[in-house]
Amino acid sequence: MSEPSPSLSESVAATGWQPLPLRGALLHGGMTALTFLIAGGVAGTSAHVTGRFVPSWPVLAVGVVVVALLFGGWAFVRRRRVRWQLDAQGLGVRRGRLWQHETRVPASRVQHLDLRRGPIERLAGLATLVVHTAGSRFSAVAIEGLAVADAQRLRDRLARQLDADDDAL
Numbered sequence: 001m002s003e004p005s006p007s008l009s010e011s012v013a014a015t016g017w018q019p020l021p022l023r024g025a026l027l028h029g030g031m032t033a034l035t036f037l038i039a040g041g042v043a044g045t046s047a048h049v050t051g052r053f054v055p056s057w058p059v060l061a062v063g064v065v066v067v068a069l070l071f072g073g074w075a076f077v078r079r080r081r082v083r084w085q086l087d088a089q090g091l092g093v094r095r096g097r098l099w100q101h102e103t104r105v106p107a108s109r110v111q112h113l114d115l116r117r118g119p120i121e122r123l124a125g126l127a128t129l130v131v132h133t134a135g136s137r138f139s140a141v142a143i144e145g146l147a148v149a150d151a152q153r154l155r156d157r158l159a160r161q162l163d164a165d166d167d168a169l
Contacts, residue, residue, distance in 0.1 A: 024124070034068070091154065110133060113158055114130040115151055116128040130142045
């Protein structure tokens with residue numbers, strides 16, 4: 001005879017708000033910087049080919065690198081400000097520092113769960129957990145850049161609660 005699965009409150013220790021792994025922020029910031037570097041290179045090349053005035057190549061290159069680092073750094077810091085928490089009530093996601101945005105998903109409102117992993121996320125050992133709830137607007141909460149083990153653990157614990165709850169269908 002098998003034991004009943006523990007409820008969410010029994011299986012989750014009060015650990016507080018957890019940050020995303022550093023590699024997720026580095027990946028996000030690096031991809032943003034790379035996007036700006038490529039866009040700057042394409043813009044500089046097309047301006048040179050069309051014969052329009054282009055400042056000297058070193059000035060253009062420095063400008064593109066500075067913009068890429070600024071936006072890449074901004075994306076990195078933004079991702080480092082994301083926190084998640086799984087407790088007896090459900091899942092919480094907190095974003096931002098100056099303007100904070102906190103989302104709480106009660107375990108009883110979870111409809112289904114998705115775990116997404118693109119090719120770059122797989123290389124970095126990351127995943128995106130999508131928690132779908134009832135409703136039409138803002139009916140899904142996604143946490144991008146989770147470590148695969150954390151994403152699977154969150155999915156399994158929320159799914160276990162979903163299976164244990166008679167109300168959550």
